Amino acid sequence: MMMRHPGCLASIALAFSICPQHAAALDTREIYKIAEPSVVVVLAADAKGEKNNLGSGVITTPTEIITSCRVIEAAADIVITQGSALRKATLRFKDTERDLCQLHIDEPLPSGMPLSKPATTTEAEAGQELYAIGSPRGIERTISRTMVSGMRDVPGSKIRLIQIDALLPGGMTGGGIFDQDARLVGIIVAQFRQVENSSYAAPSRWIAELSNRSTDQITIAAAAPSQSAQEPSKAPVSDDRLPSSNPRVGDRWKYKITYGKQDVGNTTIEIVEVREKSVKELVRYDRSAGFSRNRDVDLGFEIVKFKPTVALPGGYQIIELAPYASPETQFTPGKMWSNISGDFAPQGGSNTQISNSQVKVVGRETVRVPAGEFKAWKIETVSDRIYAVNQFFVAKCTYWYAPGIKRTVKMHLAYISPMDVLSNTQTYELVAFEPAK
Numbered sequence: 001m002m003m004r005h006p007g008c009l010a011s012i013a014l015a016f017s018i019c020p021q022h023a024a025a026l027d028t029r030e031i032y033k034i035a036e037p038s039v040v041v042v043l044a045a046d047a048k049g050e051k052n053n054l055g056s057g058v059i060t061t062p063t064e065i066i067t068s069c070r071v072i073e074a075a076a077d078i079v080i081t082q083g084s085a086l087r088k089a090t091l092r093f094k095d096t097e098r099d100l101c102q103l104h105i106d107e108p109l110p111s112g113m114p115l116s117k118p119a120t121t122t123e124a125e126a127g128q129e130l131y132a133i134g135s136p137r138g139i140e141r142t143i144s145r146t147m148v149s150g151m152r153d154v155p156g157s158k159i160r161l162i163q164i165d166a167l168l169p170g171g172m173t174g175g176g177i178f179d180q181d182a183r184l185v186g187i188i189v190a191q192f193r194q195v196e197n198s199s200y201a202a203p204s205r206w207i208a209e210l211s212n213r214s215t216d217q218i219t220i221a222a223a224a225p226s227q228s229a230q231e232p233s234k235a236p237v238s239d240d241r242l243p244s245s246n247p248r249v250g251d252r253w254k255y256k257i258t259y260g261k262q263d264v265g266n267t268t269i270e271i272v273e274v275r276e277k278s279v280k281e282l283v284r285y286d287r288s289a290g291f292s293r294n295r296d297v298d299l300g301f302e303i304v305k306f307k308p309t310v311a312l313p314g315g316y317q318i319i320e321l322a323p324y325a326s327p328e329t330q331f332t333p334g335k336m337w338s339n340i341s342g343d344f345a346p347q348g349g350s351n352t353q354i355s356n357s358q359v360k361v362v363g364r365e366t367v368r369v370p371a372g373e374f375k376a377w378k379i380e381t382v383s384d385r386i387y388a389v390n391q392f393f394v395a396k397c398t399y400w401y402a403p404g405i406k407r408t409v410k411m412h413l414a415y416i417s418p419m420d421v422l423s424n425t426q427t428y429e430l431v432a433f434e435p436a437k
Helices: 012-018 029-036 204-212
Strands: 037-046 052-061 064-067 079-084 083-095 100-103 129-134 142-155 160-164 174-177 182-189 199-203 252-259 262-276 278-285 288-298 338-343 353-371 372-388 393-402 408-415 424-434
Touching: 029 037, 029 052, 029 129, 029 142, 029 174, 037 064, 052 129, 052 182, 079 262, 079 408, 083 204, 100 204, 129 182, 142 424, 160 182, 182 204, 199 204, 204 424, 353 393, 353 408, 353 424
Parallel strands: none
Antiparallel strands: 037 052, 037 079, 052 064, 064 100, 079 083, 083 100, 129 142, 129 174, 142 160, 160 199, 174 182, 182 199, 252 262, 252 424, 262 278, 278 288, 338 353, 353 372, 372 393, 393 408, 408 424
């Protein structure tokens, strides 16, 4: 509505031309451009790796993320993803009554941007146009136009939520709703749904009250995992004590496999033949005595395609990029490759070809695995819209290359599916390295 100030002419035509005017609302593209970098995917799994939730979250500071508590309900493992970046998260504050939880990540997301405009403090108004941004079925940062139906009281409590006129899919839960100035109005919550074809959001002003509310307050655990929680065995191995020559016949690496939070056994990779530019590996899996697979793997760090996928009994898979990065490899943080091909074998499905993966060198960091602590190069890949088992998947892989160990020391795969039961994470961590005698 055009407002006239004292001294402005009464003529409407003249008022539009000479009276002070309010700034025009942003269009949908501008709202998305401003708000989208603050929205992430939240993946949560229980201790047995059996229950997996997929939702969204909103970045409020570089290392703090707000989501719906329902998304991380009973979670033992929480992972935040945005594009090819992936971060482990811990629960910091929890307000069950209002269904708001605050998560903490140790390292900011490279493309993540905290809310660029302050959250609104007044109540939303019926009829107000809003924009919901989240990740329905893991399809990142999708925008939907909606409208405020009204402010609704939750029976049996003093909670008053924003009702919007759209039934948003589960993956949007924890995402943000923004006004026409791209300011955060609310966080989409799950547990208060009362009216068909409606969804609800917790007012954004509640975010500032999280740290002071209820007995649900949780502090970040700073303690390292106890030794009993790690693989029993040997004293930690320092990577500067290991040989740095090229792989040899008889070199053997043992990896612990975790599916969600569930220990699903160990796999052993042994070199049985060395050629000029490649090696032949023998892969075994200790949960299946008769299982063994041979595969050829190129030496070096030439990013052309993923190495042949090894599908283990139970549907677990080894997806590797270039496991044998030599100690002389010159990594450049920020370097990227596009359209990398390979194959993908989700649980219950056969290998599916992929061709649109992106690869990025993140940087150098120290990583701890059961075999010890290593200085490693972190490489991230993302494979978008993989079609398998009648579903589209997004696969995100992270690799840690420790030059002194001759091979990767850790591999982490997160795959997201519209069917939450097919979404999960797999992690391979080095337990032991036995150099050839």
